[in-house]
Structures are given as structure tokens and as C-alpha cells.
Amino acid sequence: MNAFDTMRGELKHSIDQQMLYEENRKELIASISHDLKTPITSIKGYVEGIRDGVASDEEKMDKYLEVIYHKSNDLDKLIDDLFLFSKLDLNRLPFDFKTVSAKRFFEDSGDEIRMDATKQGFEVNFSNALSEEMTLCVDQQQFKRVITNIVSNAVKYSLDKKKIDIAVTASESMITMAIRDYGKGIEAEALERIFEKFYRVDQARNMDIGGSGLGLAIAKQIINRHEGSIRAESVLGEGTTIYIEIGRADINHE
Numbered sequence: 001m002n003a004f005d006t007m008r009g010e011l012k013h014s015i016d017q018q019m020l021y022e023e024n025r026k027e028l029i030a031s032i033s034h035d036l037k038t039p040i041t042s043i044k045g046y047v048e049g050i051r052d053g054v055a056s057d058e059e060k061m062d063k064y065l066e067v068i069y070h071k072s073n074d075l076d077k078l079i080d081d082l083f084l085f086s087k088l089d090l091n092r093l094p095f096d097f098k099t100v101s102a103k104r105f106f107e108d109s110g111d112e113i114r115m116d117a118t119k120q121g122f123e124v125n126f127s128n129a130l131s132e133e134m135t136l137c138v139d140q141q142q143f144k145r146v147i148t149n150i151v152s153n154a155v156k157y158s159l160d161k162k163k164i165d166i167a168v169t170a171s172e173s174m175i176t177m178a179i180r181d182y183g184k185g186i187e188a189e190a191l192e193r194i195f196e197k198f199y200r201v202d203q204a205r206n207m208d209i210g211g212s213g214l215g216l217a218i219a220k221q222i223i224n225r226h227e228g229s230i231r232a233e234s235v236l237g238e239g240t241t242i243y244i245e246i247g248r249a250d251i252n253h254e
């Protein structure tokens with residue numbers, strides 16, 4: 001191949017890349033506009049209802065205010081998630097990595113999950129098979145955010161069986177955390193896409209239960225920064241398990 005062909009090839013690649021970015025940006029803006037618009041439309045509707053005297057008695061008024069409050073909260077959370085995702089995406093979020101005891105870190109995380117989830121009526125089974133010498137290099141706050149996002153999904157998409165099993169295990173060089181729920185599960189085609197930004201299995205219904213569609217995309221970004229991996233297994237109607245795997249810091253990975 002001569003120099004001209006090489007140059008032409010490179011140019012084409014660069015144009016394709018640019019078009020891909022542009023497409024991505026357009027999709028992002030469309031999703032964001034839609035997701036912001038929906039709660040705002042509903043808030044506006046309720047405020048108009050109050051203004052026009054539809055909320056005639058105190059009970060109705062309380063109900064209207066409650067909806068407005070919840071929708072504003074959803075909006076607030078969505079905007080926080082958007083900021084965070086975009087900072088992660090642009091690599092502008094500084095990470096504060098520290099080497100910590102793995103056993104201790106997961107025990108603390110387990111305690112926090114148990115506290116939150118039991119408040120919501122969940123039984124949490126936690127097993128930690130790590131030994132004292134194992135360490136991890138993590139940004140504890142960000143890593144805990146990943147765990148929180150996963151557990152909050154386990155709660156959100158639960159059915160009657162309000163139970164979460166968490167198991168932390170170690171292999172020669174890795175540590176794996178498995179978070180299993182007994183909720184509605186995810187069908188195979190959707191399972192491949194749940195870590196994509198704004199992807200929701202059931203678009204309309206999931207918006208109602210307050211999902212930004214960014215929780216797992218944020219989780220994936222954070223785990224990538226830890227040079228780890230995250231994946232899901234699921235059986236429809238039976239439940240989902242999310243696995244996070246990260247390298248041990250007390251082992252030389254060369």
C-alpha cells in the first residue's frame with residue numbers, strides 16, 4: 001500500500017470516528033431532553049391543578065404536594081447522575097485510590113447495605129470469605145457508590161421475596177463480589193444492554209419507579225477505573241446476580 005492509500009485510510013477512519021461521536025452526542029441529548037421533560041411536565045400539571053383549584057380539599061392538596069415533591073426529587077437525582085456520568089465519561093472525576101484491607105472494606109460495605117436494605121424490609125445474607133492479608137486499591141467512596149447502585153436496583157426490581165444475598169470470595173489474584181436478588185429478572189437480549197447509558201428494560205414503567213437508566217453505566221465506569229470488571233446473570237422471574245471482580249493489591253499482577 002502506498003503512502004496515499006494509507007493517508008486516505010486514516011482520513012476515512014477519522015471521519016467515521018467523528019460521525020460516531022456526533023451520533024452518540026445526538027442520542028445523548030435526545031435521551032436527556034426526554035428524561036428531564038417527563039417529570040417537569042408532570043410537576044407543571046400538578047401545580048396547574050393547584051392553581052386552578054382542582055385540589056379542593058386538604059387531602060387532595062397533600063396528595064398533589066407529595067407528588068410534586070417526589071417528582072422534584074427524581075429530577076434532582078437524575079441531574080446528579082447526569083453530572084456524575086458525564087464527569088466519569090470525560091475522565092474528569094478525580095479518584096482517590098487507597099490501599100485498604102479488603103476484608104474490612106467489604107465488611108463495612110455489607111453493614112451499610114444491611115442497614116439500608118433492612119429499613120426497606122429486606123433480609124440481607126452476607127458472607128465474606130476473605131482473609132486478613134488481602135488488600136485492595138480502591139476509591140472507597142466511588143466503589144461504595146457502585147454497590148449502592150446495585151443494591152438499590154435489587155430493591156427496586158424486587159418481587160415478593162425481599163431477600164438479597166451477598167458473597168465476597170477470593171481467587172489467587174482476584175476478589176469477586178456477587179450480589180443476588182430474587183426480583184423480576186432480566187431477559188437475555190436485555191441483559192447484554194443494562195450497562196449502557198440510559199438503557200432501561202421497561203422504559204415507561206421504570207421511569208415511574210424513579211430510574212435514571214444511568215446507575216449501571218456509572219457503576220461500569222467506576223469499576224473500569226479500578227481495572228475491574230462487572231457483569232450480570234439473570235433468570236426472568238427468578239432474579240439477578242451482579243458480579244464485580246477486582247484485582248487484589250497484595251498480589252503482583254505482572
Ligand code: ADP
Nearest residue numbers: 153154157194200201211212213214215216240
Ligand atoms: P435504572 O436507573 O433505570 O434502574 P440502571 O442503569 O441501574 O438504571 O439499570 C438499567 C436497567 O436494567 C433498569 O432500568 C432495569 O430495567 C434493569 N435492571 C437493573 N438491575 C436490575 C435488577 N436487579 N433486576 C431487574 N432488572 C434490573
